[in-house]
Amino acid sequence: xxxxxxxxxxxxxxxPRSVAVVGASRTRGKAGYxxxxxxxxxxxxxxxxxxxxxxxxxxxxxxxxSLTDVPAPVDLAFLVVSAQHVLPALQxxxxxxxxxxxxxxxxxxxxxxEGHARQQALADVVRRSGMRAVGPNSVGLVSGPAGLMGSFVxxxxxxxxxxxIAAQTGIFTGAFADELxxxxxxxxxxxxxxxxxxxxxVDEVDFLEYAARDPQTDVIAVHLESxxxxxxFLSAANRIKRRKPIVVMKTGRTTEGAxxxxxxxxxxxxxxxxxxxxxxxxxxxxxxxxxxxxxxAKALAWLPAPRGGRVGIVTLSGAMGVMAVDEMxxxxxxxxxxxxxTVRRIARCLPEWQPVRNPADVWMALSVGVERAHxxxxxxxxxxxxxxxxxxxxxxxxxxDFDAVRRLFARLRRRHPTKPIxxxxxxxxxxxxxxxxxxxxxxxxxxDPGAAVRALEAVRFAAQQRDRLxxxxxxxxxxxxx
Amino acid sequence: xxxxxxxxxxxxxxxPRSVAVVGASRTRGKAGYxxxxxxxxxxxxxxxxxxxxxxxxxxxxxxxxSLTDVPAPVDLAFLVVSAQHVLPALQxxxxxxxxxxxxxxxxxxxxxxEGHARQQALADVVRRSGMRAVGPNSVGLVSGPAGLMGSFVxxxxxxxxxxxIAAQTGIFTGAFADELxxxxxxxxxxxxxxxxxxxxxVDEVDFLEYAARDPQTDVIAVHLESxxxxxxFLSAANRIKRRKPIVVMKTGRTTEGAxxxxxxxxxxxxxxxxxxxxxxxxxxxxxxxxxxxxxxAKALAWLPAPRGGRVGIVTLSGAMGVMAVDEMxxxxxxxxxxxxxTVRRIARCLPEWQPVRNPADVWMALSVGVERAHxxxxxxxxxxxxxxxxxxxxxxxxxxDFDAVRRLFARLRRRHPTKPIxxxxxxxxxxxxxxxxxxxxxxxxxxDPGAAVRALEAVRFAAQQRDRLxxxxxxxxxxxxx
Numbered sequence: 001x002x003x004x005x006x007x008x009x010x011x012x013x014x015x016p017r018s019v020a021v022v023g024a025s026r027t028r029g030k031a032g033y034x035x036x037x038x039x040x041x042x043x044x045x046x047x048x049x050x051x052x053x054x055x056x057x058x059x060x061x062x063x064x065x066s067l068t069d070v071p072a073p074v075d076l077a078f079l080v081v082s083a084q085h086v087l088p089a090l091q092x093x094x095x096x097x098x099x100x101x102x103x104x105x106x107x108x109x110x111x112x113x114e115g116h117a118r119q120q121a122l123a124d125v126v127r128r129s130g131m132r133a134v135g136p137n138s139v140g141l142v143s144g145p146a147g148l149m150g151s152f153v154x155x156x157x158x159x160x161x162x163x164x165i166a167a168q169t170g171i172f173t174g175a176f177a178d179e180l181x182x183x184x185x186x187x188x189x190x191x192x193x194x195x196x197x198x199x200x201x202v203d204e205v206d207f208l209e210y211a212a213r214d215p216q217t218d219v220i221a222v223h224l225e226s227x228x229x230x231x232x233f234l235s236a237a238n239r240i241k242r243r244k245p246i247v248v249m250k251t252g253r254t255t256e257g258a259x260x261x262x263x264x265x266x267x268x269x270x271x272x273x274x275x276x277x278x279x280x281x282x283x284x285x286x287x288x289x290x291x292x293x294x295x296x297a298k299a300l301a302w303l304p305a306p307r308g309g310r311v312g313i314v315t316l317s318g319a320m321g322v323m324a325v326d327e328m329x330x331x332x333x334x335x336x337x338x339x340x341x342t343v344r345r346i347a348r349c350l351p352e353w354q355p356v357r358n359p360a361d362v363w364m365a366l367s368v369g370v371e372r373a374h375x376x377x378x379x380x381x382x383x384x385x386x387x388x389x390x391x392x393x394x395x396x397x398x399x400x401d402f403d404a405v406r407r408l409f410a411r412l413r414r415r416h417p418t419k420p421i422x423x424x425x426x427x428x429x430x431x432x433x434x435x436x437x438x439x440x441x442x443x444x445x446x447x448d449p450g451a452a453v454r455a456l457e458a459v460r461f462a463a464q465q466r467d468r469l470x471x472x473x474x475x476x477x478x479x480x481x482x
Numbered sequence: 483x484x485x486x487x488x489x490x491x492x493x494x495x496x497x498p499r500s501v502a503v504v505g506a507s508r509t510r511g512k513a514g515y516x517x518x519x520x521x522x523x524x525x526x527x528x529x530x531x532x533x534x535x536x537x538x539x540x541x542x543x544x545x546x547x548s549l550t551d552v553p554a555p556v557d558l559a560f561l562v563v564s565a566q567h568v569l570p571a572l573q574x575x576x577x578x579x580x581x582x583x584x585x586x587x588x589x590x591x592x593x594x595x596e597g598h599a600r601q602q603a604l605a606d607v608v609r610r611s612g613m614r615a616v617g618p619n620s621v622g623l624v625s626g627p628a629g630l631m632g633s634f635v636x637x638x639x640x641x642x643x644x645x646x647i648a649a650q651t652g653i654f655t656g657a658f659a660d661e662l663x664x665x666x667x668x669x670x671x672x673x674x675x676x677x678x679x680x681x682x683x684v685d686e687v688d689f690l691e692y693a694a695r696d697p698q699t700d701v702i703a704v705h706l707e708s709x710x711x712x713x714x715f716l717s718a719a720n721r722i723k724r725r726k727p728i729v730v731m732k733t734g735r736t737t738e739g740a741x742x743x744x745x746x747x748x749x750x751x752x753x754x755x756x757x758x759x760x761x762x763x764x765x766x767x768x769x770x771x772x773x774x775x776x777x778x779a780k781a782l783a784w785l786p787a788p789r790g791g792r793v794g795i796v797t798l799s800g801a802m803g804v805m806a807v808d809e810m811x812x813x814x815x816x817x818x819x820x821x822x823x824t825v826r827r828i829a830r831c832l833p834e835w836q837p838v839r840n841p842a843d844v845w846m847a848l849s850v851g852v853e854r855a856h857x858x859x860x861x862x863x864x865x866x867x868x869x870x871x872x873x874x875x876x877x878x879x880x881x882x883d884f885d886a887v888r889r890l891f892a893r894l895r896r897r898h899p900t901k902p903i904x905x906x907x908x909x910x911x912x913x914x915x916x917x918x919x920x921x922x923x924x925x926x927x928x929x930d931p932g933a934a935v936r937a938l939e940a941v942r943f944a945a946q947q948r949d950r951l952x953x954x955x956x957x958x959x960x961x962x963x964x
Contacts, residue, residue, distance in 0.1 A: 083835070106846075111835045169801035175877060176799075176908055225804055252804045289932055290805065317658075319651035322707055322734045323772065353565075353593045395657060426658055450771055 009132050010202065010210040012100035014143040014192050016075035017046045019150070020067060020098070022089050023080035023105075024050030024058045031104060032080040033059075035140060035152035042149025042158070047072060067092045076100045078140065078150060083107040086136065087121055094129035101126075103135030104152060109198050110137055123200040132206075138197030139170025142177075144190060145216045151195070161189020163297050164211035166204060167223035170195045188298045191216040203228040205236050212240040219245050219300045221293065225252035227275075234282045235474045242469065245300040245462040247285045249293040250275050282473070283465025285458045292454050295446060299455035302442040303420040305463035308388040310336035311456065312381035313359035314374075315393035320426065320449045321359030324391055327453035332460055335359075336387045345380035349373055359393075371404050378408070382416050389456050393424040393449060394434070402437050409441055420459055424452045491614050492684065492692035494582035496625040496674050498557035499528045501632070502549060502580070504571050505562035505587075506532030506540045513586060514562040515541075517622060517634035524631025524640070529554060549574045558582045560622065560632060565589040568618065569603055576611035583608075585617030586634060591680050592619055605682040614688075620679030621652025624659075626672060627698045633677070643671020645779050646693035648686060649705035652677045670780045673698040685710040687718050694722040701727050701782045703775065707734035709757075716764045717956045724951065727782040727944040729767045731775040732757050764955070765947025767940045774936050777928060781937035784924040785902035787945035790870040792818035793938065794863035795841035796856075797875035802908065803841030806873055806931035813939040814946065817841075818869045827862035831855055841875075853886050860890070864898050871938050875906040875931060876916070884919050891923055902941050906934045 019039065025032035036050055040059055049070045050058035057063055064070050067077065067089070077098045079089050086105050093101050108119035119136060126133040134141065140151035144160035153174025165172045173195040191214065194207055204222055211220045220240070227233055227250075237246050250272075279286045285300070287293035309332045315321040325335065335358050338346070343356045349365035349372070350356065360381060365373035382390050390412075412421060424446050425434050435445045446452035501521065507514035518532055522541055531552045532540035539545055546552050549559065549571070559580045561571050568587050575583050590601035601618060608615040616623065622633035626642035635656025647654050655677040673696065676689055686704055693702045702722070709715055709732075719728050732754075761768045767782070769775035791814045797803040807817065817840050820828070825838045831847035831854070832838065842863060847855035856876075864872050872894075894903060906928050907916050917927045928934035 107833065107835050111837060115835065167801070169799070171799055171801045223801070225801070251801065251808055289930065290802075291930060317651070317653055319649070319653045319705070319707070319733065320772075326733055351589065353589050353597065355593065448771065448773060 008210055008213060010100075010206055012075040013102065013132070013134065013141055013194070013202075014148070014210075014214075015146050016100065016148070018049065018072060018075050019044065019046060019148070020049040020051055020064075020070055020074045020077045021080065022051040022067060022077055023085075024052055024063065025080075026055060026058050031152040034154055035078060035080055035104065035150065036061075038149040038151055038155075043147030044149070045147060046075075049074065067096050067098075070096070074098045076102065076150075078102045078104055079135075080104040080152065083115075083118065087118070087125070090122055090125050090133075094125055094131060098131060101131055101133045101135075102138055102140060102150065103133060103197070103200075104138055104140060105135075106137040108136045119198060119200060126201050133201040134194065134199075135197040136200065139173045139195040141195065142173060142190065142193040144192070151193075159189035161191065161301070162216065162218040163188065163190050163221055163301055164192045164207075164214060164217040164219070165190050165221040165223070165297075166194040166196055166207040166211075168196050168199070168225050169223075172223065188294060188301070199228050205229050205232045208233065208236045208240055208246070212236075212244060217244065219247070219297055221247050221249075221297045223249045223251070223293065225250075230278070231473045234278060234284075235472050237284045238282045238470050238472065241283050241462070242466055245285065245459075245466075247287055247293065247296050247300060247458065248279060249287045249290070250279075282470050283461070283468055285462055287454075287458075291451060295444070295451050295455050296458040298444045299420070299422070299459050300462060302444050303422070303459045304418045305466065306388040306420050306460055307418065307463075309333045309457075309460045309464075310386055310388045311391055311453075312336045312338070312384060312387035312389070313391045313393070314362055314377050314381055315359045316362050316395045317393055317426070318359070318361055318363070320393045320424070321361070324393065324424075324449035324453050325359065327450040328457075331453070331457040332464065333389070333453065333457050336381075336384065338381070339384050339386055342380045342384040346377055349376050371401065371408075375408055378412060382412055382419060382421070388419060389460065390419060390421045391424065391449075391452055391456060392421070393426070395426060402433075405434070406437050406441070409438060409443060413441055413443070420456060422446065422452045422456055424449050490692055490695060492582070492688055494557040495584065495614070495616065495623055495676070495684075496630070496692075496696075497628050498582065498630070500531065500554060500557050501526065501528060501630070502531040502533055502546075502552055502556045502559040503562065504533040504549060504559055504574075505567075506534055506545065507562075508537060508540050513634040516636055517560060517562055517586065517632065518543075520631040520633055520637075525629030526631070527629060528557075531556065549578050549580075552578070556580045558584065558632075560584045560586055561617075562586040562634065565600065569600070569607070572604055572607050572615075576607055576613060580613055583613055583615045584620055584622060584632065585615060585679070585682075586620055586622060587617075588619040590618045601680060601682060608683045615683040616676065616681075617679035618682065621655045621677040623677065624655060624672065624675040626674070633675075641671035643673065643783070644698065644700040645670065645672050645703055645783055646674045646689075646696060646699040646701070647672050647703040647705070647779075648676040648678055648689040648693075650678050650681075650707050651705075654705065670776060670783070681710050687711050687714045690715065690718045690722055690728070694718075694726060699726065701729070701779055703729050703731075703779045705731045705733070705775065707732075712760070713955045716760060716766075717954050719766045720764045720952050720954065723765050723944070724948055727767065727941075727948075729769055729775065729778050729782060729940065730761055731769045731772070732761075764952050765943070765950055767944055769936075769940075773933060777926070777933050777937050778940040780926045781902070781904070781941050782944060784926050785904070785941050786900045787948065788870040788902050788942055789900065789945075791815045791939075791942045791946075792868055792870045793873055793935075794818045794820070794866060794869035794871070795873045795875070796844055796859050796863055797841045798844050798877045799875055799908070800841070800843055800845070802875045802906065802931045803843070806875065806906075806935050807841065809932040809935035810939075813935070814942055815871070815935065815939050818863075818866065820863070821866050821868055824862045824866040824868075828859055831858050853883065853890075857890055860894060864894055864901060864903070870901060871942065872901060872903045873906065873931075873934055873938060874903070875908070877908060884915075887916070888919050888923070891920060891925060895923055895925070902938060904928065904934045904938055906931050 023032040024036035050063040055063045108115045151173040155175045211217045346356045349368045354364045505514040506518035532545040535547045537545045590597045633655040637657045693699045828838045831850045
């Protein structure tokens, strides 16, 4: 593993020694106000330079009339000026030898022909300069380990963790990141979060390469509405998946986005199938919904890699066991066949007339006592050498003995460190309490049997594909790649 | 509309004048204890008779040695005795001319050959007697309007409402119903909830017919793992959908259930496709997951029937707008084409260079002020005669002016009483507060663009199918019905 990465060109975005904000504003409500306030209050320990031609101070910090006036080298500059001022500001960055620029301002390629031409002019400056540039039309970026809260979207409580996330849009670079992490108690958090925007330079491939080498990152998550460089992405992911799992959420059916999608549905569905097939072929996990994207990233971050796809299900609700089995269809997961020893162990807890099945029904075992029923049935299933993953559907009760619950699951995890265990908790009001007990053991909790199965399938797929290097799509003819 | 329904044979289950519990127990932990306690404490106003040969009182209520000793007629009896005592207890019910029996005891057809024979003996008694019987292997039933909490699963806070729900299993007849309703602030609640169990007599078709005539019910929800009488169900639903919307969740890929599903996936998937096609053909909404089941029932209960499927989307997050559009593929929903007047109204709130699209981006309109942006853009889209349904994706902020929010949505609803409005709220910690403001206006709130779109599609489909009576599947040859 690479410990230091002094030379990666994206490093100044995530660990800059100094940051300038061109367009920092004291006018509440402006993007330049929120961006600068978030940076000032986020815990960043390097030098911070607000740049505003009309101010000597911005939010209590000494301000400069121009980037040229800033008295020291600038690693990272945010540009948050109006659209017509972006080009000169970028040229000034180039003259000052700024290493990394994040162009926040919108109104470029996303608004049509004229904007496209203006964006091309920015790209030309960047290419000639050797700077790296994010955006335009980027909400910004956040780097937890650097205390760098470089987003103009308000948020209060940044969830730090070991998932590096990039998205074309700003949904993971502000309040919504907070929302997502609030769905978990052992916070699902981010090491780095980057809004790519229109990607004149830095794109999803650069981010993959950076995150792969980032010692603060265990899992890489990417949300795209279109691929900038599909082949290069697959090529990089194909290598990187061997060290770090990658999950991709691809939304939008065309590069033109949802708008066009409505009128060309036939062609679009086909293209999405190509995306699906390409990701699968190169062993990259795909999430279809926002909930799954985060649920799967959580599973990849916390769970061990299983040896296979044979699932043991232990459930307090027969109906939910059926729903879990439904969801397994078409995946690489299958119901485990319990060994005779496992069947005998479970049978001891059941009424005589009750057959032992997978899913195993704890409900029928409750007559031996809640604690013993769970301990015996979960233990028997997890001990079975034919079980690779354990799904347990619990109906949490308010007055549970939480010491016993914690001890039981800690013991199970210790005894089988390579078998992923996923609890599904249904039962509203005390769920949070149960999650607080279970998630610190790195047991990712789900509220729905389907979501839990999709997370288990993701860890199985990632484990299976980890050791499988596909022919490099940049070296061989792989046919049409989206 | 039928106001009184004195003659429906299921009425004694949901509005009995007297209830006996055969097997009521004072031993905490037994099903007969919880069932009787729930009945005693649930607000039931009729006569309640615990029956237990060894007790003179159960939980403070005068008990009887046998049903024969009960001094007055019994409308409804719960049987919660051990399996070998069910048959004589049922025979006693027949002799006493009990009208309705709910057999809670398990250990019949679900446990194999011998259990099947024992169940057949019960069915014979019921058929000869003229009683109606639910179960065996039923968790019980709940009837909010009667204060009848006839379930042995503990729950604290029954959510009353206007959805009648039946399920083969007990998941909606106890704590989990509470959980589900907790996902909403304007409680998603139930008029009647019935656990069908093994259905020797009362089945999903009987329940449909009863709920259709029940003045306490607006929406009918049914969860099945297999159909008892598929043709009769489609025939009844085909008629009833004209008065009340029906949503069905069918889980399990075979009648043999999930266990068999694992080994016969090919055939099973085909059978599930038949279920899908049959429900669609007869105009019955199908929900694929538990979340959707409840989310769709909520939409059907609160929203007006739209005139078509043209959706206007107003969003603060471009990315989530795309996710919503993705979800519309393959449904009867399509993006509305805004009229020139609508485009002009929205354009007034946007920067000059920003084109007006559907989804309409409120984010770009925020410079005119948060309140005005929402009021203008939402108003313009909803006023458009080419828009049948409105999806609005909001990023709730903690310090919102809730009076203004409430006024805005109340005004929109009043102005367009026939256009469903569905808000999607993303943003964790203040979501509950926003829901408390919006859901009392009968605006069903969702946490995910996909869930909201599936709910809108359900109300569209139900409205379209309401006036479409298909040929009766019991009269014509419709081919193989599952």
